[in-house]
Amino acid sequence: MKMIILDRDGVINQDSPEFxxxxxxxxxxxxxxxxxxxxNQAGYRVVIxxxxxxxxxELFDMNILNAIHQKLHACAQQVGGSxxxxxxxxxxxxxxxDCRKPKSGMFExxxxxxxxxxxxxxxxGDSLRDLQAGYLSGCTPFLVLTGKGEKTFETGGLPPGTTVFADLAAMVGALLKPTPPTPPTAPPSPTPPAPPATGAPT
Structure with a gap:
């Protein structure tokens, strides 16, 4: 199974300091x-x-959150995504x-x-805590510069192996870029027979 885990605010949709x-x-x-x-077309399961x-x-309740996610699902489906x-x-x-990032409970x-x-x-993710939570679970970290990403990049302290992209579209483009085929290796040249030793009978 191929899977990718995405943060939501600042990665998929515009973030706001007011939530x-x-x-x-x-x-x-x-x-x-x-x-x-x-x-999806490349066979990935997409999880947020x-x-x-x-x-x-108490800025919103579960009914509002569910309605937000219904809009997310509907908008993704309109462009062929899920x-x-x-x-x-x-x-x-x-x-x-244990579930709030940077802890790894959600990933577990x-x-x-x-x-x-x-x-x-x-x-x-676009924040350090996004990347830390996944890193604790063995994920490969990718930072996008949307949302809080630019500030996160400037602050530093990213998990080892973090790769940085402008946005999710750029990250996915690189992830799905076909690997160029390895050029065939030329067969070794045949070893010429050794010349007969001087004075040896032929």
């Missing part, structure tokens, strides 16, 4: 949904892992839960649900 509190505020980043469709502490802060699952943490940092749940190892699974 995304309604379907009307959920606006896709140009090219992100088409990138998801390309992943997102902190949604707005619930704990999301296999959305995992989210509704807690605030003060709750000290993804591995359990899909019965796979996450070793080497691409994990795309």
């Amino acid at each position: 995304i509190k309604s379907p009307a505020e959920w606006l896709p980043i140009p090219g992100s949904l088409e990138a998801i469709a390309r992943l 892992a997102s902190n949604q502490s707005g619930i704990a802060r 999301i296999d699952a959305i995992f989210f943490c509704p807690h605030a940092a003060i709750d000290n839960c 749940e993804i591995a359990k649900r899909f019965k796979i190892s996450l070793k080497g699974v691409p994990n795309v």
Whole structure:
């Protein structure tokens, strides 16, 4: 099974310091949904892992979050894409839960649900905590410069092996780029027979 794990806000849709509190505020980043469709066409299962502490802060409730995700699904389907699952943490940092990124609880749940190892699974985020949570689970980290990505890049401290792209579309383009075939190796030249030793009978 091929899988990719994406953060939501700042990777798929525009982020906001005031949180995304309604379907009307959920606006896709140009090219992100088409990138998801390309992943689907290439055989990838697309899973979202997102902190949604707005619930704990009472900025919106589960009905609103479900409506936002219904819009996400519908917009992805309009361009031929689909999301296999959305995992989210509704807690605030003060709750000290295991599922809020940078902890790896959501990723462990993804591995359990899909019965796979996450070793080497691409994990795309725009914040350090996105990448740290996936790295703890063995994912390969990818930072995009949308959302909080530019600030994250400037701050540094990224997990080892992090690759940086302008946005999700660029990351997916590189991920799906065909590997050029290895040129055939020329067969070795035949070894010429050794000349007879001087004075040896022929």
